[in-house]
Amino acid sequence: MKRRNIVLAVIAVVLVLGMSVGTAWSYFTDTTYAEGSVTLSVEPTTTITEENGPGTKTIRIQNTSQVAPVWVRARVYAAKELGANAQGTNWAGQIEDWYQYGAPVDPGAQTEPLNVSFTLKRGYDEVENQNGAHDGDEQNIVVIYECVPVSYDASGNPLPANWN
Numbered sequence: 001m002k003r004r005n006i007v008l009a010v011i012a013v014v015l016v017l018g019m020s021v022g023t024a025w026s027y028f029t030d031t032t033y034a035e036g037s038v039t040l041s042v043e044p045t046t047t048i049t050e051e052n053g054p055g056t057k058t059i060r061i062q063n064t065s066q067v068a069p070v071w072v073r074a075r076v077y078a079a080k081e082l083g084a085n086a087q088g089t090n091w092a093g094q095i096e097d098w099y100q101y102g103a104p105v106d107p108g109a110q111t112e113p114l115n116v117s118f119t120l121k122r123g124y125d126e127v128e129n130q131n132g133a134h135d136g137d138e139q140n141i142v143v144i145y146e147c148v149p150v151s152y153d154a155s156g157n158p159l160p161a162n163w164n
Helices: 002-019 021-028
Strands: 046-053 056-063 070-077 085-087 098-101 114-117 142-149
Touching: 046 070, 046 142, 056 070, 056 142, 070 114
Parallel strands: none
Antiparallel strands: 046 056, 056 114, 070 098, 070 142, 085 114
C-alpha cells in the first residue's frame, strides 16, 4: 500500500512537470522587436544618429549636454547571416560587444562615425530595397549606446570611463 502511494505521487509530479514543458519551449522560441529609446538620467545627455545605406549603417553620437564631456560606447547587434563588421576612427571593439570611443566627447561635439558594413552570406533569403541594395534598416541591425561623465584626476587628466 505504501509503495503504491509513492508510485502515484511520483507519477503525479511527472505529469505536473510534463504539462509545463510546452510553456517553457514557447518561451525559448519567441521573438520580439523593440523600437525607440529610453532616457535613464537627466545629465549628461546624448543623441544618436543612424544613417542607412546599401550594405552599411553609419552611427554618430553627439553630446547634447551643456555640462561636461562624456565617454560613449555603442553595441551593435546583427544576425549572424549578415557577416557584419564595424570600424571607425577612435572606435575600438567588436560586433556584439561594446565599441568604446577613445576620446571624451565635449559638450556639443559628436563622435567620428562608426561604420557598420555587412554582406549576406550565401544560402539565406535576401531582403532588397528598390535599388537592389541591402539596407541597414531592412536587415534590422540594432544599436545600443551609453554615456558616462568624464572624471578627472588631481592633475586634471581624464580618468578611464567607469561603466559600472
